Amino acid sequence: MVDGMDYGRVRLRAEGITKRYGRRNVLSGVDLTVRSGEVAAIVGANGAGKSTFLKICAGLAGADAGTVTISGTVGYCPQQAGLFQFLRADEHFELFGAGRDQPRPAARRSGRRMARQLSWNASEPTAARHLSGGTQQKLNLVLAAIGDPDLILLDEPYQGLDRGSYTDFWEWVFRWRQEGRAVVVVTHMLNLLDRVDTVLDLTPVEV
Known part of the structure; x- marks a missing residue:
């Protein structure tokens, strides 16, 4: 425990999140659980619903099905x-x-x-x-x-940052994890995925 924060406590639980725009399914039954002291990365192709999913988790957009449960305070950084x-x-x-x-x-x-x-x-x-x-x-x-x-939701927040600031950003993310916070990052940078705890890939599966 750091500064009164409980490692392992569930801060975000998203279950069965489904979102449609007209006849198009953007999200279909998406699940994600993130605990204190964890970093989750959301990846996927353009249009896969990454930003939409994060907005639903932040309470800024509604889902057509599914539930989101948040424990603690939330910080949200939109892409723009x-x-x-x-x-x-x-x-x-x-x-x-x-x-x-x-x-x-x-x-x-x-x-x-x-x-x-x-x-x-x-x-x-x-x-x-x-x-x-x-x-x-x-x-x-x-x-x-x-x-x-307690929970920090970040939607590609490094857009426009120079290389040094980009490195500083990821140092922040991993410091927050050490402090016992839960962090969710939408990212297209795949080189750091081995350092996060959970990866949610929203790329549609070809059938």
């Missing part, structure tokens, strides 16, 4: 940065931290610290709309992790 374009980084940290019961000064310090780990000085008074695409994605990633959620 969902930011308030006229707010500065500090204002984002305070806003998202407040949603996770973190005082504004603590949220600001935490956000700046995590930003530095991604080689970004978030204390600069720059509105989100003036940040580069890669820096916006760094902000997006920090917001998912602020407040130390």
